[in-house]
Amino acid sequence: MSAAQIIDPIRAGIASGWDVVDASTLDNDLVIDADVAIVGSGAGGGTAAEIFALAGLTVALVEEGPLRSSTDFRMRESDAYAELYQESAARKTRDKAINILQGRCVGGGTTVNWTSSFRTPPATLAYWERTKRLVGFNVEAMAPWFEQMEARLGIAPWDVAPNANNAALARGGAALGIATAAIRRNVRGCWNLGYCGTGCPTNAKQSMLVTTLPAALARGAKLVTRTRAQRLVVTADRISALECAALDTSGTTATTRRITVRARSYVAAGGAINTPALLLRSAVPDPHGLVGKRTFLHPTIVSAAIMPERIDGFAGAPQTIYSDQFLETPPDGPMGFKLEAPPIHPILAAITLPGHGDAHGHWMRRLPNLHVQIALLRDGFHEQSPGGVVQLGDDGAPVLDYPLTPYVWDGARRALRTMADLQFAAGATAVMPIHGQGAAFGNIGAARAAIDNFTLAPLTTPVVSAHVMGGCPLGTDATRTVVDVGGRYHHLANLYVMDGSLFPTSIGANPQLSIYALVARLASALAPTLRSSG
Amino acid sequence: MITRRTFLVTGALGAAALAAGGGVTLLRHKGAARAEAMDGDARTVVEAIVPAMLGDALPADPDLRGAAVGETVDGVARAMAGLPPAARKELHQLFGLLAFAPTRLAFAGVASPWQSAPAADVEAFLARWRDSRWSLKKSAYDALHQLIYAAWYANPRSWPAIGYPGPPKLFA
Numbered sequence: 001m002s003a004a005q006i007i008d009p010i011r012a013g014i015a016s017g018w019d020v021v022d023a024s025t026l027d028n029d030l031v032i033d034a035d036v037a038i039v040g041s042g043a044g045g046g047t048a049a050e051i052f053a054l055a056g057l058t059v060a061l062v063e064e065g066p067l068r069s070s071t072d073f074r075m076r077e078s079d080a081y082a083e084l085y086q087e088s089a090a091r092k093t094r095d096k097a098i099n100i101l102q103g104r105c106v107g108g109g110t111t112v113n114w115t116s117s118f119r120t121p122p123a124t125l126a127y128w129e130r131t132k133r134l135v136g137f138n139v140e141a142m143a144p145w146f147e148q149m150e151a152r153l154g155i156a157p158w159d160v161a162p163n164a165n166n167a168a169l170a171r172g173g174a175a176l177g178i179a180t181a182a183i184r185r186n187v188r189g190c191w192n193l194g195y196c197g198t199g200c201p202t203n204a205k206q207s208m209l210v211t212t213l214p215a216a217l218a219r220g221a222k223l224v225t226r227t228r229a230q231r232l233v234v235t236a237d238r239i240s241a242l243e244c245a246a247l248d249t250s251g252t253t254a255t256t257r258r259i260t261v262r263a264r265s266y267v268a269a270g271g272a273i274n275t276p277a278l279l280l281r282s283a284v285p286d287p288h289g290l291v292g293k294r295t296f297l298h299p300t301i302v303s304a305a306i307m308p309e310r311i312d313g314f315a316g317a318p319q320t321i322y323s324d325q326f327l328e329t330p331p332d333g334p335m336g337f338k339l340e341a342p343p344i345h346p347i348l349a350a351i352t353l354p355g356h357g358d359a360h361g362h363w364m365r366r367l368p369n370l371h372v373q374i375a376l377l378r379d380g381f382h383e384q385s386p387g388g389v390v391q392l393g394d395d396g397a398p399v400l401d402y403p404l405t406p407y408v409w410d411g412a413r414r415a416l417r418t419m420a421d422l423q424f425a426a427g428a429t430a431v432m433p434i435h436g437q438g439a440a441f442g443n444i445g446a447a448r449a450a451i452d453n454f455t456l457a458p459l460t461t462p463v464v465s466a467h468v469m470g471g472c473p474l475g476t477d478a479t480r481t482v483v484d485v486g487g488r489y490h491h492l493a494n495l496y497v498m499d500g501s502l503f504p505t506s507i508g509a510n511p512q513l514s515i516y517a518l519v520a521r522l523a524s525a526l527a528p529t530l531r532s533s534g
Numbered sequence: 535m536i537t538r539r540t541f542l543v544t545g546a547l548g549a550a551a552l553a554a555g556g557g558v559t560l561l562r563h564k565g566a567a568r569a570e571a572m573d574g575d576a577r578t579v580v581e582a583i584v585p586a587m588l589g590d591a592l593p594a595d596p597d598l599r600g601a602a603v604g605e606t607v608d609g610v611a612r613a614m615a616g617l618p619p620a621a622r623k624e625l626h627q628l629f630g631l632l633a634f635a636p637t638r639l640a641f642a643g644v645a646s647p648w649q650s651a652p653a654a655d656v657e658a659f660l661a662r663w664r665d666s667r668w669s670l671k672k673s674a675y676d677a678l679h680q681l682i683y684a685a686w687y688a689n690p691r692s693w694p695a696i697g698y699p700g701p702p703k704l705f706a
Contacts (some may be wrong), residue, residue: 009702033552068591074701075701075702076688076701077687077688078609078684078688079683082612082613082616087617087618088613088616088617090617090621090680095669095673096669096676096677098675099680107596193704195701195702200705201704241567250615250616251616251618252617252618252619254621307567315702345698346687346692346693346696347683347684347687347688348690349687350683350684350687351679351683351684353681355664356586356587356588356589356660356664356679357586357587357588357660358589358590358591359589359658360588360589360591361589361590361591363587364591364687364695364696365695365696365697366695366697367697367698368696368697385564387560393620395619397618397619397620416668437664437665445538458669459669459672459673459676460672522601
């Protein structure tokens with residue numbers, strides 16, 4: 001197949017008459033009536049939209065980002081970060097110590113994620129049942145929903161050999177007796193290009209953009225893009241309207257145009273920063289002050305290495321090998337972490353490598369030999385890991401306050417040590433644990449001694465996140481959770497949350513499949529009840 | 535509600551700058567008037583910082599070097615235009631602080647105007663802010679680091695030197 005033969009399902013759908021409005025082009029205010037209003041078109045909103053539309057409900061989807069599709073995806077980091085990510089991929093926590101990669105486009109994070117597909121780990125589900133009293137969401141209960149969404153999104157073992165960056169993780173693991181395994185991916189007919197993060201140019205990635213959203217739109221769903229959900233209007237015990245502002249083509253600034261959605265039911269699916277922020281702006285009843293609390297990030301620590309052979313970490317599927325050897329620590333023990341090997345593109349590498357001047361240039365010139373591992377810390381399982389709090393800035397925009405505690409730094413230090421071990425075991429000639437001025441080490445003894453003495457601290461040790469979870473946890477106890485086990489907001493009759501905010505802790509794995517399965521379950525149970533009310 | 539304006543307005547740095555000569559009011563006024571674009575003063579600051587940040591990643595040839603710096607500054611301006619208003623405002627305040635001579639001297643420790651500042655002075659300023667114990671200076675360094683490196687390595691001109699072949703050519 002050549003590029004000329006790639007069919008863009010979005011352009012084809014629009015040509016066939018889908019109801020899609022780019023609010024930056026509106027000349028007038030817009031009022032939309034629907035059975036269900038969904039805020040956000042990512043993993044949660046996309047999954048829910050298809051289920052509701054197939055159930056015969058009229059669906060209106062509101063998305064803050066633009067609609068971009070395979071024809072637009074040119075594998076340029078600069079274009080993608082500016083167009084497809086929250087805050088140009090530079091969203092930060094309140095003290096600016098954590099940089100958050102989050103999608104902001106039609107398809108949300110699923111349009112730009114790296115395709116890693118894991119079921120919610122059994123240990124996580126068991127922890128929720130035991131500690132959070134979340135009954136009925138165990139491995140057996142969730143299995144059919146995982147199966148359904150895996151079938152829907154082509155999630156299957158990836159049989160192609162890993163790229164050299166991932167192979168190095170596997171090799172280091174084999175040398176040290178650290179178990180690694182292959183990551184399943186949500187792709188069909190993947191070209192193995194390595195540009196998942198800039199929008200899949202071949203539509204192989206089974207994101208919401210090419211699966212559930214086209215299905216919903218083909219059933220008559222309406223999609224309004226570049227539309228910021230500002231406020232849910234609370235009237236007595238219900239939401240009576242969703243008020244939105246149109247954004248201009250810059251995507252950052254509201255125009256004077258307003259969009260109002262009047263629906264029987266409202267679904268918040270803007271992701272675990274924007275959903276709590278919408279609820280806070282709406283001043284929904286929150287007697288226990290729970291909305292936006294316990295927000296988790298999988299705080300992620302990075303280790304770079306120089307390998308003697310070419311790695312070309314910009315080419316080939318990213319993140320195909322992982323290790324959970326250090327993930328499932330006891331709940332009262334130190335922080336666990338998952339190990340993965342990310343894509344290595346110039347901008348991502350340059351902004352991650354610390355320091356400046358000739359020293360930074362020296363490492364950048366070795367980009368083809370660069371091998372990078374990341375450790376995703378499993379937050380939310382320990383009393384010293386309460387996560388962060390979503391707050392509102394004075395302009396109403398969300399700000400996540402996420403204090404990095406000594407408990408987190410202890411996890412970070414162990415992760416840096418483990419990654420250095422693995423990288424030297426895989427044959428690295430130098431390892432740079434990403435910290436401070438960017439010191440590099442030529443052998444494991446020197447690296448370990450240095451890591452043990454690092455002063456790990458905010459803004460000295462870079463921390464990143466690509467997974468935002470929690471803030472509207474699911475459960476039966478309205479004094480401890482935000483939504484009931486059906487996804488309904490405890491204190492309002494027709495407001496639902498269906499995204500990563502539902503999780504009581506972090507997942508301990510890349511969360512997309514956890515969101516798909518949980519939302520599929522909630523939306524499937526809800527759809528018939530919404531229908532009968534009409 | 536909490537405020538996100540951590541540069542200048544509410545921070546300790548802001549109080550100090552205010553004490554240093556009332557320049558902040560002037561700068562905020564200018565910032566508000568030119569909310570959308572990077573103004574000339576900010577451009578001058580970034581033009582001086584780019585070579586210190588990028589070091590030998592920039593071409594040595596003077597003509598190529600000048601073009602590379604200019605394109606990087608353009609890229610920074612484009613990136614700023616795409617940031618949310620709160621982040622843009624913070625950057626305006628940062629560049630205002632750096633451009634205003636008394637605060638440039640007091641906080642950046644750069645004695646000469648940016649146009650004529652010796653390269654070693656600019657590099658020393660970056661190193662001081664990177665290693666500062668003051669989180670505002672560290673986060674300002676991080677912002678400059680992220681903006682300038684993202685702008686330079688977005689530029690295909692930067693790719694041959696780092697062995698990056700560019701994206702696969704599906705769309706030739």
